[in-house]
Amino acid sequence: MSGSAGPNNADPEQDRVGPMLDVSDLAVSFGEQSVVSGVDFSVDRGSLVGLVGPNGAGKTTVLRAVKGTLNPDNGTVCVDGEPISDRSAKAVSRLVASTPQGTALSFDFSVRQTVEMGRTPHLGRFDRMDEADRRAVERAMERASVTQFADRPFTLLSGGERQRVLLARALAQETPVLLLDEPTANLDINHAVRTLELVRTLVEDGKTAVAAIHDLNLAARYCDELVLLAGGGIRAAGRPADVLTSDTLRDAFDAETLVTTQPGTDAPLVTPLAEQESVARRVHVVGTGKPAASAVSALVGAGCRVSVGVVPAGDIAAERARDLGCEAVTIPAFAGIDDAARERAVELARAADAVVIAGETGEGNSAVIEAGDTFLAVETDESTHASTAHDTVPLAALPAAVRSLPPAPEHDATPPLNQSTTD
Amino acid sequence: MRFAGRTVGWSAGLVAVLCAVVTTSAGIGPVWIPPDVVGKVLLNAVVVPTGISISGPAIDVTTAHMFSYGVSDLQTQIVMQVRLPRILLGAVVGFSLAAAGTIMQGIFRNPMADPSIIGVSSGAAVGAVGFIVAPVVIPFGLGLRGAAFAGALVAAFGVYLIATRNGRTPVATLLLAGVAIQTFLGAVVSFLLLHSGESIRRALYWLMGHLKGASWPEVTTSVVLVAVPFVVLLAYARDLNVMLLGEEDAQSLGIEVERTKRVLLALSAVITAAGVAVAGIVGFVGLIVPHVMRLLVGPDHRILLPTAALAGASFLVATDTLARSGSAEVPVGIVTAVLGAPFFLYLLRKREVHEL
Numbered sequence: 108m109s110g111s112a113g114p115n116n117a118d119p120e121q122d123r124v125g126p127m128l129d130v131s132d133l134a135v136s137f138g139e140q141s142v143v144s145g146v147d148f149s150v151d152r153g154s155l156v157g158l159v160g161p162n163g164a165g166k167t168t169v170l171r172a173v174k175g176t177l178n179p180d181n182g183t184v185c186v187d188g189e190p191i192s193d194r195s196a197k198a199v200s201r202l203v204a205s206t207p208q209g210t211a212l213s214f215d216f217s218v219r220q221t222v223e224m225g226r227t228p229h230l231g232r233f234d235r236m237d238e239a240d241r242r243a244v245e246r247a248m249e250r251a252s253v254t255q256f257a258d259r260p261f262t263l264l265s266g267g268e269r270q271r272v273l274l275a276r277a278l279a280q281e282t283p284v285l286l287l288d289e290p291t292a293n294l295d296i297n298h299a300v301r302t303l304e305l306v307r308t309l310v311e312d313g314k315t316a317v318a319a320i321h322d323l324n325l326a327a328r329y330c331d332e333l334v335l336l337a338g339g340g341i342r343a344a345g346r347p348a349d350v351l352t353s354d355t356l357r358d359a360f361d362a363e364t365l366v367t368t369q370p371g372t373d374a375p376l377v378t379p380l381a382e383q384e385s386v387a388r389r390v391h392v393v394g395t396g397k398p399a400a401s402a403v404s405a406l407v408g409a410g411c412r413v414s415v416g417v418v419p420a421g422d423i424a425a426e427r428a429r430d431l432g433c434e435a436v437t438i439p440a441f442a443g444i445d446d447a448a449r450e451r452a453v454e455l456a457r458a459a460d461a462v463v464i465a466g467e468t469g470e471g472n473s474a475v476i477e478a479g480d481t482f483l484a485v486e487t488d489e490s491t492h493a494s495t496a497h498d499t500v501p502l503a504a505l506p507a508a509v510r511s512l513p514p515a516p517e518h519d520a521t522p523p524l525n526q527s528t529t530d
Numbered sequence: 531m532r533f534a535g536r537t538v539g540w541s542a543g544l545v546a547v548l549c550a551v552v553t554t555s556a557g558i559g560p561v562w563i564p565p566d567v568v569g570k571v572l573l574n575a576v577v578v579p580t581g582i583s584i585s586g587p588a589i590d591v592t593t594a595h596m597f598s599y600g601v602s603d604l605q606t607q608i609v610m611q612v613r614l615p616r617i618l619l620g621a622v623v624g625f626s627l628a629a630a631g632t633i634m635q636g637i638f639r640n641p642m643a644d645p646s647i648i649g650v651s652s653g654a655a656v657g658a659v660g661f662i663v664a665p666v667v668i669p670f671g672l673g674l675r676g677a678a679f680a681g682a683l684v685a686a687f688g689v690y691l692i693a694t695r696n697g698r699t700p701v702a703t704l705l706l707a708g709v710a711i712q713t714f715l716g717a718v719v720s721f722l723l724l725h726s727g728e729s730i731r732r733a734l735y736w737l738m739g740h741l742k743g744a745s746w747p748e749v750t751t752s753v754v755l756v757a758v759p760f761v762v763l764l765a766y767a768r769d770l771n772v773m774l775l776g777e778e779d780a781q782s783l784g785i786e787v788e789r790t791k792r793v794l795l796a797l798s799a800v801i802t803a804a805g806v807a808v809a810g811i812v813g814f815v816g817l818i819v820p821h822v823m824r825l826l827v828g829p830d831h832r833i834l835l836p837t838a839a840l841a842g843a844s845f846l847v848a849t850d851t852l853a854r855s856g857s858a859e860v861p862v863g864i865v866t867a868v869l870g871a872p873f874f875l876y877l878l879r880k881r882e883v884h885e886l
Contacts, residue, residue, distance in 0.1 A: 176778045200784030207782075212775050213639060214829035224772050228784040232765055235534070280783070 125188050127152045127284060127315040128173065133182035135168050142168045145340050146182070150317055150332075152283075155310045157330035158319040159350075161360050164336040166319035167208065170286050173317065174205045186284060200228035204280035206273045208288045215260040218272050222248055222257075225279030244279050250305055251275035252298075266293035274302065278309075285309065287318040291325060303329040327351055327374040335359055351375040365407065367430050378431075380410050388412070388509050391452075391459035392424070393475055394485075398466030399424035401502055402485050406463070407431045409506030414459070416452040417444050417472055424466075444471035453478040461512050463505065481512055537833040544840035548621065551844045555851040556613045563605050570601050571609045619744040619752065619808060620850040620862070621843040624815055626756045626805035628842020630798040631816025632823075632835050633763060636770040637794055638701050641824070645802040645816040648708045648795065652715035653685020654678040654806040655737060659719050662733045663726040674736075675748065675807045682803035685711060690795060699791055701777075739812035739863025741850050748808050755804035759797040760839065766794060767831035774829070812863045814870030815842055821877065 126149035134144035143165035150156045158166040171177035173184050175191045184191045186202050194202075204225070212221065225247065226240045236244075248254045251274045256264065261272060270293050277285060287306065291299035299322075307329055310316050320326040326333055327347035335343040335350050337359035343350040356364045356377065363380040370376075388411045392402050399415065400423045406413045415428040416436025428435035436452045438444055452475040456462050462479030476482065484499045500508045553572065557563040563571075630645035638647065646652065657677035672680060689711050693704040719737070726733050769790050773780045777787045802816070823838040846862070849869060853862040 171778070174782050176781050195784075196781050196786050197784035200782060203782070205782050207776075207779055210775055210779060214641070214774050214824070216771075216774070216829055220771075220830065221775075224775065224783060227768070227772050230768070232768075 126150055127187060128317065129185040130173065131183055133169065133172055133184065134180045135165070135172055135177060136180055141339060143336065143339050148334050148341065148344055150315055152315050153310060153313050154331040155306060155316045155318065155329060157326035157333045158317060158336060159321070159323055159326050159333055160336035165339065166336055167288055169336065170205065170288050170317065170319055174203050174286055175199050197228055200280065202282050203284040203286060204277035204282040205286035206270070206277045206288060206290055208292065210269070210273060212261055215262055217258050218253055218261055218264070219244065219248070219257045221261045221272055222275045222279050225276035228280055243281055247275045247278035250278055252301065267295060267298060270294060271298065271302070283314060285314055285316040287316065289319055289321060291320065291322065299325065323351060323377045324369065327377070328369060328372060348373065348375050351377055363410065365432060367432060380408065388461065389459045390461050390463055390509055391456040391479060392463045392465060393468050393472050394465035395419065395422045395424055395469055396466045397423060398485055400427040402463055402465040402505060403427050403431060403433060405502060405505050406509065407433065409509070411506070411509060414455040416455065417448045417475065449474055461509055483508055537836065540827055540833060540837045541840060544837055544844065548840055548844045551847050552617055552621065555617050555847050556609050558851055558855050559608070559613060561608055563609065567601055567605055568609055571606050574601065574606070575610060615746050615749050616741050616744040616850070617847055618749045620741050620847045622749065622752045622756055623741070623805040623809040623812065624842040624844070624846025625839045626801045627812065627816040628819040629760055629763065629835060629839040630802040632820040632831065632838045633770065633794055633798040635820055636774060636831060637791060638705060639774055641821055645798065648704060648799065649685040649689045649711040649715065650682045650799055650802040651806050651811050652712045654682035654803060655719050655811060656715050657681020658736050658810065659722045659733045662729050662736065663722045679803050679807035682806055683799060685715060686799035698788055735861060736810045738861035739810040740861040741809055742859065744808070752804045752808050756801050759800050763794070763797050764835060766790065767835050770794065770831045810863065812846070812866055814866045814874070815846055818870045818874055819845055
């Protein structure tokens with residue numbers, strides 16, 4: 108696996124060959140209960156790999172096996188080419204640092220004392236911390252932004268602050284490999300992003316990191332590669348965009364999701380959808396501007412399959428539809444509706460359970476509206492379709508209104524919905 | 531270094547306190563001896579240790595000026611032969627119980643743990659009461675102290691074996707195995723007491739914990755038994771700090787958790803056994819003293835372990851002085867419990883206990 112980070116030749120670690128971390132055929136069970144089996148993956152030097160998967164998939168278990176605190180039933184974990192089981196705890200602790208999800212510490216050590224414990228691997232039994240150790244501790248506290256409460260008792264910190272202290276402790280270990288178990292679970296959005304940016308920086312500087320992250324979008328944004336664990340094994344592994352697809356997520360999480368792209372990056376954006384009904388409603392939206400865009404969002408969020416059109420390209424409704432993976436029948440801006448576009452839109456409207464009118468429909472869409480069996484109009488300030496011909500509902504009530512409609516009669520030739528057409 | 535300075539400062543202060551307590555205590559008794567006289571007696575003993583030759587029961591006041599300080603032979607004899615062995619034994623026992631209590635609270639990550647938690651005291655009780663009630667069943671010609679010491683170690687080792695599986699000894703299992711073994715051994719002691727007949731008074735007196743009848747050889751033996759393991763424990767103080775993070779974290783910080791636990795358990799069992807064997811069951815020292823010292827100096831074992839041990843020594847000397855200075859002597863175990871329990875409850879109410 109190779110990360111997006113460029114190789115850093117200044118670090119001698121980078122010159123070594125082979126992956127930094129290699130897990131092969133790992134199997135772990137607790138008593139009779141098998142947790143994971145057949146887990147195979149490797150992590151290149153200077154890359155960040157995210158372990159994702161549903162609760163109980165074994166993310167923490169895999170991390171524990173990698174840091175050597177759990178004896179696997181089968182398989183080996185190699186760090187820097189040598190099996191971890193052949194090394195002493197001290198040797199491992201100089202190679203691999205980890206942040207646990209929580210800690211049992213119940214005595215009043217200060218934050219600084221807690222971080223200083225991260226230097227244990229580098230100290231002999233009769234050694235005292237020297238200047239270099241102290242600098243490492245200060246630097247670790249600074250990087251994890253815990254310096255401001257360095258002298259407070261650890262036990263009096265909030266969950267998020269504790270998590271940052273544990274990160275500082277791991278950084279003080281100054282190891283080439285960093286294992287993070289839910290490093291952002293208790294963090295606010297600011298510190299979650301700062302923590303992952305920090306990990307990213309460390310990785311660009313040559314560290315190798317594995318993080319169990321339950322937030323798929325953060326994982327997708329920051330990790331070079333993802334390993335999706337579910338049902339006791341690896342379901343998918345590779346680049347985030349390849350791992351996080353609706354199909355693999357449905358498989359792994361038993362949930363319907365919508366996968367699009369995070370704004371400003373090419374990382375996938377996973378949006379969970381509401382619990383699907385047995386028959387997903389198919390809705391065609393006619394309209395433009397913000398009202399139509401909002402209607403599309405609301406309907407997609409409620410699990411409807413949505414199409415839009417005809418709408419001018421570049422209209423916010425068209426953009427929204429594309430972002431959410433819905434088909435939008437578009438025409439160039441300021442051009443009249445051509446026959447091909449009208450035909451496709453009519454086709455979609457006919458196949459839909461309902462046609463929803465939201466905002467200005469524009470010229471030439473009356474054929475599309477009339478093609479549908481059932482109409483709903485979304486209330487807007489300047490509603491132009493508040494006629495008695497169809498029900499007018501507020502936006503908030505739209506999904507419920509669509510759901511309460513009788514299913515459309517089966518059409519003989521229901522055209523398939525295309526995924527996001529682009530003209 | 532600031533931290534090392536703090537440790538030395540606290541330890542030196544507590545040594546001074548211990549000297550003061552010992553000196554005062556040696557003056558207290560049926561015959562009052564002023565502290566300055568006690569000090570002179572002690573200094574005489576220290577400066578010319580080979581010069582002390584008290585010839586049996588003969589007490590001649592006219593030869594009072596044979597040492598560098600002028601003190602009477604009677605006073606010297608009272609201090610050196612009657613009071614000091616008991617006081618020093620008290621100091622050693624207090625030292626050992628407080629040190630072992632500190633270690634146990636660390637291993638169990640629980641401020642409510644005490645040295646007898648792995649069955650040491652119960653084992654010692656079976657050994658001692660067994661010796662008192664039925665000396666014939668005690669093998670190897672062990673005396674009362676020997677039987678108690680052996681019983682303590684056997685019980686602790688048994689608890690350890692029961693709690694160990696596949697080379698791992700989870701502290702929760704250790705704790706529960708300790709409770710079960712303590713209950714079982716308690717039943718054995720009760721049974722022995724039922725059939726103790728005439729010797730029940732002696733057995734009960736032992737069970738309550740006392741320092742009566744201490745002798746110099748006992749002091750020497752217990753000093754050696756406590757000092758050697760204690761020095762090793764000091765070398766493990768930082769490991770014990772890291773163990774407080776939890777065993778999994780400790781291991782990922784490079785501590786060989788199981789080995790460290792074995793060493794700590796074995797050494798603190800020996801220390802506790804050495805204390806209990808000579809003094810019987812003295813409660814609360816090993817629980818209260820580490821607790822209080824943790825409030826004063828913080829949880830770092832590099833400073834907590836030596837200071838708690840020294841404070842334990844002073845505490846037991848002081849309470850034993852109280853125990854023997856009343857009109858009728860009471861076992862010191864009663865005094866420590868009477869003073870310790872309310873204080874403990876006060877701490878419990880005042881300070882929130884974070885986690886158990």
